[in-house]
Amino acid sequence: MSSIRFSKYHGTGNDFVIVDNRNRVFDSDNNDFVMHICHRRFGVGADGFMLLESSDKGAFAMRYYNSDGRESTMCGNGGRCLVAFARQLGLVKDGELVEFEAIDGLHHAVCMGDIISLKMVDVKGIEELDGGFYLDTGSPHFVRYVDDLQGTDVYKEGSKLRYSNMFGDGGANINFVRYNKAGHISLRTYERGVEDETWSCGTGTVASVLTSYYRFGGPLIWDADVKGGKLKVSFTPAGRGLFTDIRLDGPAKFVFEGTLDNFLKQQDGI
Numbered sequence: 500m501s502s503i504r505f506s507k508y509h510g511t512g513n514d515f516v517i518v519d520n521r522n523r524v525f526d527s528d529n530n531d532f533v534m535h536i537c538h539r540r541f542g543v544g545a546d547g548f549m550l551l552e553s554s555d556k557g558a559f560a561m562r563y564y565n566s567d568g569r570e571s572t573m574c575g576n577g578g579r580c581l582v583a584f585a586r587q588l589g590l591v592k593d594g595e596l597v598e599f600e601a602i603d604g605l606h607h608a609v610c611m612g613d614i615i616s617l618k619m620v621d622v623k624g625i626e627e628l629d630g631g632f633y634l635d636t637g638s639p640h641f642v643r644y645v646d647d648l649q650g651t652d653v654y655k656e657g658s659k660l661r662y663s664n665m666f667g668d669g670g671a672n673i674n675f676v677r678y679n680k681a682g683h684i685s686l687r688t689y690e691r692g693v694e695d696e697t698w699s700c701g702t703g704t705v706a707s708v709l710t711s712y713y714r715f716g717g718p719l720i721w722d723a724d725v726k727g728g729k730l731k732v733s734f735t736p737a738g739r740g741l742f743t744d745i746r747l748d749g750p751a752k753f754v755f756e757g758t759l760d761n762f763l764k765q766q767d768g769i
């Protein structure tokens with residue numbers, strides 16, 4: 500059987516194991532294996548796992564799995580890292596627009612050196628509930644504003660909200676946001692499917708910026724400070740709680756590569 504190679508990437512500290520699966524070497528239904536690969540002690544360690552696959556709709560297709568091993572909805576940082584990986588494979592050239600298929604539709608992206616700019620799906624509404632805001636930016640997000648962001652127990656407060664009955668069986672990702680000024684927020688995110696705080700969440704950053712514009716107004720390009728670095732979100736308002744032409748810009752870095760062959764033979768128990 501041919502060797503299964505992987506590349507490790509991160510986008511502002513949100514990290515991923517990525518496999519080129521165009522020749523279908525990887526069993527995409529093996530959720531237990533994905534969970535083992537993402538395990539921080541027994542595996543490579545990552546917030547998420549992605550397969551780059553062939554597509555008849557775009558240059559390639561993206562399949563995203565959270566570290567719980569289950570396939571999930573759109574990942575903004577993951578999408579940016581996948582485009583950087585596609586460039587490593589020679590499928591994308593710097594400065595050229597690339598279109599790829601993901602679970603929430605087609606996405607455009609452009610590589611500009613370390614910075615990858617990813618077009619996100621349109622946002623079709625923001626719901627106010629329980630003193631916060633709920634919206635879908637490719638993944639479901641709840642946004643809550645706090646004054647003391649560093650003092651917020653993201654794990655405790657985030658898991659309480661994530662598993663509350665507000666979001667049904669599917670749950671939601673939970674973002675704690677500090678509004679610094681028009682055009683600048685800081686945020687921390689409890690991620691569904693990782694079931695912990697991640698150092699950055701792309702779709703969560705988009706949700707938090709759009710909610711901040713919805714609430715306070717301001718410019719159409721915002722800076723967002725996350726635990727693992729800085730992201731930029733731009734957008735076009737299209738009505739109350741409606742947004743189009745949403746772009747998530749930020750770094751996507753190659754960290755290391757390896758093979759999963761040994762891992763396939765023995766998976767230490769977890």
Ligand SMILES: N[C@H](CCC[C@H](N)C(=O)O)C(=O)O
Nearest residue numbers: 571574575576638700701702
């Ligand atoms: N945990 C999310 C998907 C990954 C989102 C995040 N890593 C991003 O960058 O958008 C969910 O299952 O809804």
